[in-house]
Every structure is written in C-alpha cells, then in structure tokens.
Amino acid sequence: MKAERHNAIRTILMETPVFNQDELRRNLLRRSFDVTQATLSRDIHELHLYKGPNGYSFPNGAAEDTELPSMDSMFSSFGLEVRQAINQLVLRTTTGSAQPVAAALDRERLPEVLGTIAGDDTVLIICQDQKRASQLRQRLEELLEA
Amino acid sequence: MKAERHNAIRTILMETPVFNQDELRRNLLRRSFDVTQATLSRDIHELHLYKGPNGYSFPNGAAEDTELPSMDSMFSSFGLEVRQAINQLVLRTTTGSAQPVAAALDRERLPEVLGTIAGDDTVLIICQDQKRASQLRQRLEELLEA
DNA sequence: CATTCCAATGTATAAATATACATAGCCATT
DNA sequence: AATGGCTATGTATATTTATACATTGGAATG
The missing domain is CATH 1.10.10.10 (Winged helix-like DNA-binding domain superfamily/Winged helix DNA-binding domain)
Incomplete structure (x- = not known):
C-alpha cells in the first residue's frame, strides 16, 4: 500500500x-x-x-554530496518513474538529473544493460531482451520506494 | 538592513x-x-x-510554470520529418529545436509515450509498442502538413 | 498454532512556520 | 510641524508539520 x-x-x-x-x-x-x-x-x-x-x-539535482553516489542512492533520490517498452526502459528523473543517474547506472556495469542514453530528465536504457528489462525494471521500482 | x-x-x-x-x-x-x-x-x-x-x-532555477507552447504548434513549426522503428519514433527538427520540441511533447503527457530524449536536431520518442508508435506517427505526420 | 518481530499507521501533541494586526520610522507633501 | 503613505518589523496566534507513543496486522519462527 x-x-x-x-x-x-x-x-x-x-x-x-x-x-x-x-x-x-x-x-x-x-x-x-x-x-x-x-x-x-x-x-x-x-x-x-x-x-x-x-x-x-522533487529534489533539484543540485549536488549535495561530494563522492560518486551509487545507482541505488541516485535513483532513489532523483528517480520519478520507470516505464518499459519491450527491451527498453525509460526512466524519468527530476530535471537535470538524467545524466548523473545514467552515469551512476553505467558505473554498475550491469551485464543486462547494453547501454544508456540520457537527456535532461529522461534516461533510456537498452537491455539485452525483454526478460532482462523486466527484471531491471522491478529492481528500479523497488528503489523508488526506498 | x-x-x-x-x-x-x-x-x-x-x-x-x-x-x-x-x-x-x-x-x-x-x-x-x-x-x-x-x-x-x-x-x-x-x-x-x-x-x-x-x-x-536555494531555488534550482527551474522555470515556474508559465504558459508554454503546445506540442502541435511546436512540431508544426520546427518538425521536419518523422520516422518509425518498431516502437520508436525519430523526429528530425530544425537544428537547435529538438530540446524544446521534446519538452513540449513531454508536457502533453501522452500515455502512449514512455519518454523522449532530445539531441540538437533529433528527438527519439519511445512508445509503449509498435501500434501506438504508428498512431503517434500518423498524428505527427498530419501536423507536418498543417 | 502460539509467539515474536517488525513495518505501517493512527492518535495526540510538540515543534516549526506563517500571518493578522499593531507599531514605529522615514520620506514627501501640504 | 502636521498629515498621510509606505516599509520593516514585532507580538500574538493560527496553521502546518514532525514525532513520541500505542496499536494493528502480517511474516517468520519455534
């Protein structure tokens, strides 16, 4: 709930x-x-x-911390929602946060992620296939609650 | 004082x-x-x-919500062409217009659009599935004629 | 099952913030 | 000088937000 x-x-x-x-x-x-x-x-x-x-x-993406944060903390702070289309995930973030969120995601080097592209408030994640996209989406959705 | x-x-x-x-x-x-x-x-x-x-x-400099142009007017002014690949649309716009066009599109909050990413003269639109991408493409193509 | 945790939430209230109203100082005008 | 208008601020209080404590329900364990 x-x-x-x-x-x-x-x-x-x-x-x-x-x-x-x-x-x-x-x-x-x-x-x-x-x-x-x-x-x-x-x-x-x-x-x-x-x-x-x-x-x-929402938080304004202005840097507050000094070190490179984990994907988890980035996304739970700046992520707004996750949506999936086939093997692609679209993350909406607070404006200006897409790049740092994508960078944090890239740092994780998740095998299921082929690559990411970030705009201003949107990150596109290309996964290997639909199944892995679903798995990642689930994980990201959990982070939204954290 | x-x-x-x-x-x-x-x-x-x-x-x-x-x-x-x-x-x-x-x-x-x-x-x-x-x-x-x-x-x-x-x-x-x-x-x-x-x-x-x-x-x-401090405030994050994000503009307050004033009246902004609609997707329709933006795209009919700055859109050049629409192309589709499965669930994705690629819009070509006049150079420098991709960001504002994408922003206008985002503002519409169309349910069939998962998200957009804009470069300089190209906007990538991720749709839920191929069918919805086709519908949106049709609508955008009509705007090109207007 | 019974028992023990623990997370989620409500209740009551404390703490923090906003505001209606009053006052004081400062110019400008008469 | 007296008057009026305006801004900044304090005082008292209303409104809004946070929290200590209690309760409940569900999952895990014996």
Missing part, C-alpha cells in the same frame, strides 16, 4: 502543485488513499521532497 | 546547513542581526528558499 501511495504522490506532484499536507491528503483521497497527515509527513520525508514557493517538489 | 540580512542569510546557507528558522536566527545573531522568527519566515519567502531533507536551500 505504501509503495502505491508513494507513486500516487509522485504523480500528483508532477501534475499539480500541492501546498500543504492536507491538500495532498485530499488529493490522495480522490484516488482512494485514505491516510492521516502524520503518514504524509513521513512519506514526504521518505521521498526526499522539498517544500518551496510552489509547494512540494 | 533587510538587504544586508538577506545577504547574510544567503551566505550562511552556502556555508552551513540550517534546519529551521530558530537555528537561522541564532546564526544571524552571531553576525549581529537580531530579528524574530516572524521576520525570517518573511525573509525566506522573499528569497524563494526551499526546505528539504538538508535544511533550507
């Missing part, structure tokens, strides 16, 4: 500005997630969200 | 993380700015600061 709710939160924030947690709560209610403000406070913490002049938003 | 204080706040934030307004207040006190929390709340608003997992931070 929590995982789905986190996804719903991400989706809502991509679509519409949200200025406080009660607003978010009512938005989630329309999608049949009924939780209290306390839970959302925790969710927001777990999703590393920021609150600014336009409400809650 | 306010201007100087704002500068001091910026300096402090660049140097050290600040997690709440009272912490900021004490920091300012050391630099001989003695104001109340209320004033800092207003300052933070005026400086467009964000609050996130690492305390207050």
Whole structure:
C-alpha cells in the first residue's frame, strides 16, 4: 500500500502543485488513499521532497554530496518513474538529473544493460531482451520506494 | 538592513546547513542581526528558499510554470520529418529545436509515450509498442502538413 | 498454532512556520 | 510641524508539520 501511495504522490506532484499536507491528503483521497497527515509527513520525508514557493517538489539535482553516489542512492533520490517498452526502459528523473543517474547506472556495469542514453530528465536504457528489462525494471521500482 | 540580512542569510546557507528558522536566527545573531522568527519566515519567502531533507536551500532555477507552447504548434513549426522503428519514433527538427520540441511533447503527457530524449536536431520518442508508435506517427505526420 | 518481530499507521501533541494586526520610522507633501 | 503613505518589523496566534507513543496486522519462527 505504501509503495502505491508513494507513486500516487509522485504523480500528483508532477501534475499539480500541492501546498500543504492536507491538500495532498485530499488529493490522495480522490484516488482512494485514505491516510492521516502524520503518514504524509513521513512519506514526504521518505521521498526526499522539498517544500518551496510552489509547494512540494522533487529534489533539484543540485549536488549535495561530494563522492560518486551509487545507482541505488541516485535513483532513489532523483528517480520519478520507470516505464518499459519491450527491451527498453525509460526512466524519468527530476530535471537535470538524467545524466548523473545514467552515469551512476553505467558505473554498475550491469551485464543486462547494453547501454544508456540520457537527456535532461529522461534516461533510456537498452537491455539485452525483454526478460532482462523486466527484471531491471522491478529492481528500479523497488528503489523508488526506498 | 533587510538587504544586508538577506545577504547574510544567503551566505550562511552556502556555508552551513540550517534546519529551521530558530537555528537561522541564532546564526544571524552571531553576525549581529537580531530579528524574530516572524521576520525570517518573511525573509525566506522573499528569497524563494526551499526546505528539504538538508535544511533550507536555494531555488534550482527551474522555470515556474508559465504558459508554454503546445506540442502541435511546436512540431508544426520546427518538425521536419518523422520516422518509425518498431516502437520508436525519430523526429528530425530544425537544428537547435529538438530540446524544446521534446519538452513540449513531454508536457502533453501522452500515455502512449514512455519518454523522449532530445539531441540538437533529433528527438527519439519511445512508445509503449509498435501500434501506438504508428498512431503517434500518423498524428505527427498530419501536423507536418498543417 | 502460539509467539515474536517488525513495518505501517493512527492518535495526540510538540515543534516549526506563517500571518493578522499593531507599531514605529522615514520620506514627501501640504 | 502636521498629515498621510509606505516599509520593516514585532507580538500574538493560527496553521502546518514532525514525532513520541500505542496499536494493528502480517511474516517468520519455534
């Protein structure tokens, strides 16, 4: 349940500005997630969200840490969603983060990944075949929850 | 006074993380700015600061959502041709237009589009499957005539 | 099964932030 | 000087967010 709710939160924030947690709560209610403000406070913490002049938003990709981060930490911080088409995965990231996320992924040298191409907020991952793409997608989706 | 204080706040934030307004207040006190929390709340608003997992931070320069051109107008202005490969479309655009065209396309949030990656004069569009790619190609081709 | 963990969440409240209202200082105009 | 308008700020409080503690349900283990 929590995982789905986190996804719903991400989706809502991509679509519409949200200025406080009660607003978010009512938005989630329309999608049949009924939780209290306390839970959302925790969710927001777990999703590393920021609150600014336009409400809650995703991390801005500005470097905060010094060393080369792992794919896991990169994606759990800057990844927004994963989608699959046949043997390809399309990662959406916060704007400006696609390159560093792809670099972190490349560093892993996963055998199932033939290569990656990154734009500004999108990474394309080419996998060997559909099956391996599915496996990687699953792993990445888990990272979104972490 | 306010201007100087704002500068001091910026300096402090660049140097050290600040997690709440009272912490900021004490920091300012050391630099001989003695104001109340209320004033800092207003300052933070005026400086467009964000609050996130690492305390207050600067805006990321991401443009606020103003009115941006539609995919249709963008592509009919700058699109040159569409080609398809299985579930992928490759758009050729006038040079330098690929990024804005891709951005306009992203803004549409078409469900059949998993994501786009743009270079200088080429946009790669990843669709869910071949069928949807064909549909989108048709629509884009029509825009080329318009 | 019963038992023990543990994650997820709610409840109640503390902590942090925003704001309505009041006041003081500063120019400019009369 | 008196008046009015404007900005910055404090005070008191409302609003928003975080958290300590309790509860529940499900998975793992004996």
